[in-house]
Amino acid sequence: MSRHPTRIPGATAAALLSLLCGCVKKSEYDALQVENQTLQTRVDETNHALVQSQADFSALQVQMRQYLTVQAQLQKTQQDFKVSQDEFTALKSRFDHFRTQHRTAMVGKRYAQLNLDDGKVLHQAEITAVSADELSIRHADGIAKVALAKSSPDLRMEACYDPQEASEKAREKTMAKSRETPARPSPEPVKAAPVPVPAPLPASPARSPVEALRTQLATQRQLLNAEYHELAAKNSAALRGVEWNSSQPEASPLLNSLSGSRAVLGISRLQVQRNAILATLQQLRELDPAAR
Incomplete structure (x- = not known):
């Protein structure tokens, strides 16, 4: 609400002063003039403060509207992110199922010759097992376990090889082996030495x-x-x-x-x-x- 500065009309002020001049002494008249001027200055200051307050209030209203807009945008972004997360989870589940099917289908496949990345050649090869990090292969010279990372591009593609998955699988195997305590029979009834407990592997740093x-x-x-x-x-x-x-x-x-x-x-x-x-x-x- 806007307010106009309150001022005393000039004609009214002059009439009042004329009446006062006839009723009061000059010293009292001068004092009243000073007091009137002081009051008028205070009125002007109050009006100025009111205008400034109104401007500040309008600025706060603008900031509030901007805040509400940003809040609405944030909520929409959060909703979009949740939808993307759900879609990714669904796709990941489908891919895990697809990868399992592919690896299962590889078991029993036979190859007259398999050329590995390290230069080895396996003849009359048959895949007997597939995991995240390695293949078990029966061939003319025996049985071999071949790391997927060192197999061949075609085998890695067919097995949906993922270096991150293979690394986690290898870490799990290492930790499982570290928890095993091999039993060694003593040839003589001697006091068994304490078996050192292997130190736990350092936890992988947070990605x-x-x-x-x-x-x-x-x-x-x-x-x-x-x-x-x-x-x-x-x-x-x-x-x-x-x-x-x-x-x-x-x-x-x-x-x-x-x-x-x-x-x-x-x-x-x-x-x-x-x-x-x-x-x-x-x-x-x-x-x-x-x-x-």
Whole structure:
């Protein structure tokens, strides 16, 4: 509410002064004039303070509206993040199921010859077991356990090899072995020496946000690659000759050009996964501009 400064009209003030001049002494008149001037100054100061208060109140109202806008944006961002988390969890569950199926299907496969990354060649090879970090293979010269990291690109792709998963699996095996205490029979009834308890392995340091996003990005790309290969197997004629970038599947022309409009059931699902990868990549580049 705006208020106008309160002032005494000039004519009224002059009339009052004329009446006072006839009734009071000059000294009293001068004192009344000074008092009137003082009161008028206070009125002016009060009016100025009121105007300033109104301006401050208007500024506070603007800030309050801005705060409410930011709060609404934050709530929407939190909701979007929750939806993305749920979608990622669902995709991760599907990928885990897909990976388990692939590894199970590998058991029993036979190869006349297997060429490993370290140069070894296994003849008449048959896969007997597949885990996150290694393969068990029966071959012409016996049985071998081969680390997936040292097997071959084709075997790693077929087994959905994940370095992070393999590292965690190897750590679990090491800790399990460290808890085992081998029993050694003593040839003579001598006092058994105390068995030293192995020191526990140092806990792995908490992953930084960059490492967590890199792991999430790798998993999302593996999911997209697996989904594409499954779709290509069902639509081999429609997708024959299509270029696919396995290292950066989100950049594949199938998902980023007019070729993505092919009438193939499932392309839209691949594009949803592509969008999730792009969102993760954007978050990663905000922390690490060199990330790809």
